[in-house]
Amino acid sequence: MKEKKRILSGLLAFVLVLSAFAGCQSSDTESSSSSAESSGSKGNEEVSSSVESESEPEKSEKEKVDLHLADMSVYGIAIFNYAQEIGLLDGYFDDLNYDVNVELSEWASGVDQNSAYAAGEIDFSSMGNIPAVSGASGGYGTKILAVNYLYDNEYVLVAGKDSGIEKISDLKGKNVGTYVGTVTHYAVAKYLEAGGLTINDVNLLNVGAEAATSLRNGDIDATVLGNVVAHQLEEENSGHILSEDQVPIYNYVVGREEFAEKYPEITVRVLELINDTWDYALEHQDEYIEFYAGVSGTEVSVIEASWKDNFPIKSAKDFDDDDYQQYIDFVDWMKSVEYVSSDLDPDSLLDLTYVKSLTK
Numbered sequence: 001m002k003e004k005k006r007i008l009s010g011l012l013a014f015v016l017v018l019s020a021f022a023g024c025q026s027s028d029t030e031s032s033s034s035s036a037e038s039s040g041s042k043g044n045e046e047v048s049s050s051v052e053s054e055s056e057p058e059k060s061e062k063e064k065v066d067l068h069l070a071d072m073s074v075y076g077i078a079i080f081n082y083a084q085e086i087g088l089l090d091g092y093f094d095d096l097n098y099d100v101n102v103e104l105s106e107w108a109s110g111v112d113q114n115s116a117y118a119a120g121e122i123d124f125s126s127m128g129n130i131p132a133v134s135g136a137s138g139g140y141g142t143k144i145l146a147v148n149y150l151y152d153n154e155y156v157l158v159a160g161k162d163s164g165i166e167k168i169s170d171l172k173g174k175n176v177g178t179y180v181g182t183v184t185h186y187a188v189a190k191y192l193e194a195g196g197l198t199i200n201d202v203n204l205l206n207v208g209a210e211a212a213t214s215l216r217n218g219d220i221d222a223t224v225l226g227n228v229v230a231h232q233l234e235e236e237n238s239g240h241i242l243s244e245d246q247v248p249i250y251n252y253v254v255g256r257e258e259f260a261e262k263y264p265e266i267t268v269r270v271l272e273l274i275n276d277t278w279d280y281a282l283e284h285q286d287e288y289i290e291f292y293a294g295v296s297g298t299e300v301s302v303i304e305a306s307w308k309d310n311f312p313i314k315s316a317k318d319f320d321d322d323d324y325q326q327y328i329d330f331v332d333w334m335k336s337v338e339y340v341s342s343d344l345d346p347d348s349l350l351d352l353t354y355v356k357s358l359t360k
Contacts, residue, residue: 062099065263069270070113070125073106073295079126079148080104082291083277092273096265108209111181113254114140123259124270128183129330130339132252136349137340143260143351146253146271146316147323149278155187155249156230157242163221168195168242177207177220181339183249184211187224189333190246199337215239228298231306248326253316253355260351267354274316275358285311319352 069080081104083089093100105122107113110131116122118140126148127135135142159165165174168191178188189199207214211223216238225233233239253274260267281288289307293300331346 062097064099064101065266067093067100067102067266067270068105068121068123069102070105070107070116070122072109072113072125072127078106078291078295079274079277081106081295082281082288083273085291086277086280086287088273088277088280093266093269096269098263098266100266109179109182110135114138114142117142117254117256120256123256124267125254126251126274127254128186129250129252129327130181130183130186130334132254133331133334133349134181134339135254137344141257142254143257144252144327144349145255145260145267145351146274146319146355148251148253148274148316150313150315151183151249151251154227155184155224155246156227156244157188157191157222157246158215158225158230158233158239159222159242160215160218160220160239161237162218165221165242168192169197171195171222172197172201174202174221175205175219176202177205177211177214177223179208179211180204180206183251184224186330186333187246187249189337190249191224191243194243194245227306228292228296228303232298232302235302235305250323250326250330255351255354257351260354264354268357271316271354271358278315282311316355317358319350319355 071078071081073081080089083092084104089102093102105116107116107122107125110127113122113125113127114131114135117135124145132142132144136144157168163174165171171192176188176192178184188204192198192202205214205220207220207223211220212225212229212233214220215223215225215233222242227244230239230241234241253271255267255270285307289300289303292298293303327350328346331340331344331349334340335342335344
């Protein structure tokens with residue numbers, strides 16, 4: 001009996017020792033697991049923090065883009081300079097995913113602008129229809145994107161004071177000056193056509209931007225001048241207006257194709273900038289006239305008189321069917337005088353993708 005008790009007592013002691021050992025093992029395991037989880041969590045937090053630290057600068061940084069806008073202030077166009085004048089350029093591109101740095105430049109003509117486009121010095125500008133088509137068809141890397149504005153009676157046919165010319169048909173055999181290759185060249189052709197003449201019927205002289213001076217000095221018998229300058233010459237008795245009745249002449253928004261394709265959002269925003277600027281000008285005509293007078297060197301009174309009933313019609317909002325037909329007719333004329341190839345496809349010079357997106 002005593003022997004049985006000793007055996008049972010031994011077994012009980014063994015079980016107690018075994019239970020105690022198992023308990024210690026369980027406690028150590030839980031402690032190790034807790035320690036590992038704590039260490040792993042801390043490690044993950046450090047890795048996550050490191051990744052966020054490295055990626056945040058990439059999210060906040062924008063691609064820097066230099067945007068080159070060009071004007072022809074000598075003609076009083078200066079659409080982008082006027083945008084700057086009224087403070088519209090301040091922050092205008094800030095909401096885009098680019099850090100846009102706007103640079104403005106001024107050029108004497110569309111001919112000069114085309115050379116600058118070829119050199120990558122201009123991204124967007126406005127120019128008359130002849131240099132716009134010539135540039136886009138001549139390998140300068142440009143496309144016509146929209147109508148900038150429409151001349152209803154912007155260009156006027158003026159004869160010299162002592163020229164003896166009273167009507168368009170009197171110009172036959174006379175010295176007619178123009179800036180060859182620009183919109184005034186086309187205006188001369190249309191005026192001659194209205195009088196039953198062609199460019200071949202006159203002695204066409206390339207007088208560049210000095211047409212008004214050449215007319216004052218008697219170096220030419222007639223020329224086409226901007227509405228404002230034409231009325232100025234008539235007011236000072238240096239010449240007289242032969243005709244103000246002509247077909248509409250367009251000024252186009254031109255863009256560097258490579259830039260537009262790479263930055264379509266910026267391209268659309270440039271068109272919006274033009275529209276917003278002209279909207280402001282139309283709502284603040286007196287203010288715009290003051291600005292126009294300053295950049296064109298013309299008396300305010302002369303501008304007011306010439307624009308009294310016909311403030312310039314301007315738009316970069318659309319390229320409608322009428323605009324398109326006028327464009328086709330103009331390119332056909334360019335072909336007829338061999339300024340462009342006879343097999344030129346007019347549509348190849350247009351990219352209306354961006355202006356169409358404005359109407360959506």
